[in-house]
Amino acid sequence: MNAVGTSDLRGVLRIPSFRKLWTALAVSSFGDWLGFLGQTALAASLASGHTYLAQNFSVGTVVFVRLLPAVTLAPLAGALADRLDRRLTMVIADIGRFALYASIPIVHTLWWLFVATFLIETLSLFWIPAKEATVPNLVPRERMGDAGSLNLLGAYGTAPIAAAVFALLSLLTGVLARWIPLFTTNRVDLALYFDAVTFLVSAATIFSLREISTHGGRRRTADGVVTHPSVFRSIVDGWRFMGQTPVVRGLAVGMLGAFGAAGVVIGVATIYVRDLGGGGAGYGMLFGAVFLGLAIGMFTGPRVLRGFSRRRLFGLSIAAAGVILAATALVHNLVLVVFGALLLGCCAGIAWVTGYTLLGLEVEDATRGRTWATLQSLMQVDILLMVAAGPFLSGGIGTHVLRIGDVTFPVNGSAMTLLFAGIGALVVGLVAYRQMDDRDVPLWRDFIDAVFGWHPLTGRGVATGFFVAFEGGEGAGKSTQVELLARYLADRGYEVVVSREPGGTPLGHRLREILLDPREPAPSPRAEALLYAADRAEHVAKVIRPALARGAIVISDRYVDSSLAYQGGGRDLSPRDVEQLSRFATSGLRPDLTVLLDVPPDEGLARTGRRDRAPDRLQAEDAAFHERVRNVFRQRAEADPERYLVIDARLSAADIHRLVVQRILPVLPFPPKRAPRDPLPSTAGGTP
Ligand SMILES: Nc1ncnc2c1ncn2[C@@H]1O[C@H](COP(=O)(O)OP(=O)(O)OP(=O)(O)O)[C@@H](O)[C@H]1O
Numbered sequence: 038m039n040a041v042g043t044s045d046l047r048g049v050l051r052i053p054s055f056r057k058l059w060t061a062l063a064v065s066s067f068g069d070w071l072g073f074l075g076q077t078a079l080a081a082s083l084a085s086g087h088t089y090l091a092q093n094f095s096v097g098t099v100v101f102v103r104l105l106p107a108v109t110l111a112p113l114a115g116a117l118a119d120r121l122d123r124r125l126t127m128v129i130a131d132i133g134r135f136a137l138y139a140s141i142p143i144v145h146t147l148w149w150l151f152v153a154t155f156l157i158e159t160l161s162l163f164w165i166p167a168k169e170a171t172v173p174n175l176v177p178r179e180r181m182g183d184a185g186s187l188n189l190l191g192a193y194g195t196a197p198i199a200a201a202v203f204a205l206l207s208l209l210t211g212v213l214a215r216w217i218p219l220f221t222t223n224r225v226d227l228a229l230y231f232d233a234v235t236f237l238v239s240a241a242t243i244f245s246l247r248e249i250s251t252h253g254g255r256r257r258t259a260d261g262v263v264t265h266p267s268v269f270r271s272i273v274d275g276w277r278f279m280g281q282t283p284v285v286r287g288l289a290v291g292m293l294g295a296f297g298a299a300g301v302v303i304g305v306a307t308i309y310v311r312d313l314g315g316g317g318a319g320y321g322m323l324f325g326a327v328f329l330g331l332a333i334g335m336f337t338g339p340r341v342l343r344g345f346s347r348r349r350l351f352g353l354s355i356a357a358a359g360v361i362l363a364a365t366a367l368v369h370n371l372v373l374v375v376f377g378a379l380l381l382g383c384c385a386g387i388a389w390v391t392g393y394t395l396l397g398l399e400v401e402d403a404t405r406g407r408t409w410a411t412l413q414s415l416m417q418v419d420i421l422l423m424v425a426a427g428p429f430l431s432g433g434i435g436t437h438v439l440r441i442g443d444v445t446f447p448v449n450g451s452a453m454t455l456l457f458a459g460i461g462a463l464v465v466g467l468v469a470y471r472q473m474d475d476r477d478v479p480l481w482r483d484f485i486d487a488v489f490g491w492h493p494l495t496g497r498g499v500a501t502g503f504f505v506a507f508e509g510g511e512g513a514g515k516s517t518q519v520e521l522l523a524r525y526l527a528d529r530g531y532e533v534v535v536s537r538e539p540g541g542t543p544l545g546h547r548l549r550e551i552l553l554d555p556r557e558p559a560p561s562p563r564a565e566a567l568l569y570a571a572d573r574a575e576h577v578a579k580v581i582r583p584a585l586a587r588g589a590i591v592i593s594d595r596y597v598d599s600s601l602a603y604q605g606g607g608r609d610l611s612p613r614d615v616e617q618l619s620r621f622a623t624s625g626l627r628p629d630l631t632v633l634l635d636v637p638p639d640e641g642l643a644r645t646g647r648r649d650r651a652p653d654r655l656q657a658e659d660a661a662f663h664e665r666v667r668n669v670f671r672q673r674a675e676a677d678p679e680r681y682l683v684i685d686a687r688l689s690a691a692d693i694h695r696l697v698v699q700r701i702l703p704v705l706p707f708p709p710k711r712a713p714r715d716p717l718p719s720t721a722g723g724t725p
């Protein structure tokens with residue numbers, strides 16, 4: 038899976054498991070769009086003998102019941118999806134949707150159409166979070182942006198195809214009706230049967246995908262026992278998790294703000310174009326420009342700004358969309374407005390694909406489904422409210438003329454509403470930016486680095502670097518492997534910075550003595566956690582971030598996971614407290630890869646015992662302590678396989694080194710700055 042080298046979308050599709058999942062997504066999204074067209078057409082046709090109002094009402098009711106499950110049941114479905122076997126959930130949801138779609142033309146009544154539509158959408162609520170939570174398990178971390186773009190293509194690019202197929206099937210039905218009387222009475226039956234089959238195809242594709250994780254948000258206690266939190270507990274956790282994690286909070290604020298503004302735009306766009314003197318064509322052009330901009334933003338934005346911090350990009354693109362929307366609202370010229378709509382769509386596209394990618398990368402596997410579902414339901418309520426509120430506000434403001442001297446300016450409610458929406462998006466974007474900012478590098482420098490690949494003052498390359506942490510119990514062989522890897526990469530021309538915790542800085546060196554020297558008075562567990570955090574804060578600020586900003590590879594002997602394992606597991610402090618402390622110390626900096634050297638504690642301790650110095654404070658802890666430490670390390674790695682490489686540390690040092698090199702080489706995001714000292718060995722990871 039890691040061997041995908043190029044950055045194009047086809048590269049992601051070369052990952053067989055992701056290709057299958059994507060095929061299922063595209064087929065079932067196609068089915069969704071086709072189903073929407075079929076359901077609304079059938080609703081109109083079943084009410085065709087009634088008044089014009091009744092026909093509208095029945096179509097409106099279908100749309101309403103389609104949205105209802107997402108608004109009311111999404112968090113519950115997300116929480117359940119995290120607890121269920123993902124593959125089975127998707128297969129059952131697809132088979133259910135097949136049966137329900139096929140039943141609609143058979144039962145052929147309005148009430149069953151409503152009930153079946155509700156049930157179909159409820160099943161989709163289980164399918165979507167299971168799929169969302171699966172993607173990061175199949176795609177390497179650095180390809181998540183491409184995977185997000187492809188998923189969007191699968192989800193929305195199938196809409197026009199579905200519309201074309203629907204039109205073709207309607208024509209075909211017209212022809213068939215000459216011979217088969219069944220098709221005379223109803224012209225959408227064939228489309229609905231065809232649609233049902235698409236879900237069977239999706240079910241079969243998912244069924245063959247063995248790589249999908251079968252676990253959900255199961256919790257393990259320190260001794261490895263699996264426990265199941267209640268559904269209620271899962272939902273409460275999901276809400277609390279969203280509120281307490283700055284990145285997810287920033288994501289939620291940004292997405293809700295952006296969708297709210299989009300809802301307002303959708304609500305008042307028709308009136309706005311009419312106010313500008315445009316007709317249907319102008320309206321079409323405006324929407325075409327937004328969608329074209331969205332596509333451009335989604336596909337080119339993440340590539341052009343590849344080195345730019347995703348967290349920064351998310352808030353900034355929303356803020357930029359807000360500025361463009363507000364400026365567009367003040368321009369009374371349809372051509373300029375269409376141009377503004379293109380730029381607006383571009384920023385919205387970047388924001389969407391970045392937010393989607395961040396959700397996959399920053400939210401833990403166990404809570405990803407529920408976070409996504411909670412966000413989705415909030416966004417749907419948000420957009421519905423705003424679509425309704427937009428025209429209401431616009432109508433309330435009415436139309437006025439502003440006179441300054443001899444010059445007059447039309448002040449219309451629609452434009453004012455767009456102006457407010459733009460200002461709202463700007464504020465929300467800036468709030469999200471502040472919540473999520475993860476870099477000390479000034480924004481302008483980050484931007485120039487990302488766009489041009491160099492910095493005009495320093496002449497150095499893109500400020501991304503690569504960060505590897507080695508973790509494991511006592512005597513696992515971390516220092517040995519850090520040294521081997523550093524030498525290997527430096528020989529290949531990379532700038533490598535080797536460091537360790539505690540003790541990677543002068544301050545850290547003094548803290549290390551206090552923390553580990555058994556002659557020093559033992560700090561209380563909380564004080565110990567704070568001292569490790571202080572060491573880390575200094576290490577990140579003075580060593581790691583500056584090196585990454587230069588584009589170096591940083592290799593650290595221990596990092597955050599050691600605190601979670603030793604203080605959170607060994608000392609039994611609250612893992613959440615330790616995690617928050619670490620996040621504060623690192624301002625969210627996470628390794629690109631963590632290599633966990635897993636060794637039974639007695640074996641590792643025996644290795645350290647061969648040294649001629651006395652055991653330090655933590656080495657001197659009892660066997661149960663070290664067993665808890667090992668369990669936490671293993672649980673963390675198990676929960677996030679994309680970020681971890683777990684190696685049995687009982688292998689020889691040379692074998693371990695070869696495995697590390699094999700994993701790391703394909704994922705390094707940049708070539709070495711200078712030519713290698715030796716030619717590369719023919720097999721990755723030549724024995725040291
Ligand atoms: N794969 C290996 N197999 C056997 N012995 C090893 C292996 N790797 C390292 N060693 C030996 O084990 C001892 C501990 O190695 P090292 O210092 O690299 O581990 P460490 O994880 O950094 O230890 P600590 O946690 O105490 O800092 C050293 O004597 C080293 O030579």
Ligand SMILES: Cc1cn([C@H]2C[C@H](O)[C@@H](COP(=O)(O)O)O2)c(=O)[nH]c1=O
Nearest residue numbers: 538539569595596599600603604655656
């Ligand atoms: C970073 C970190 C370390 N520890 C412990 C783990 C080890 O016992 C020592 C470091 O010793 P080493 O020889 O350098 O491996 O410190 C910890 O308890 N918490 C931490 O965050």
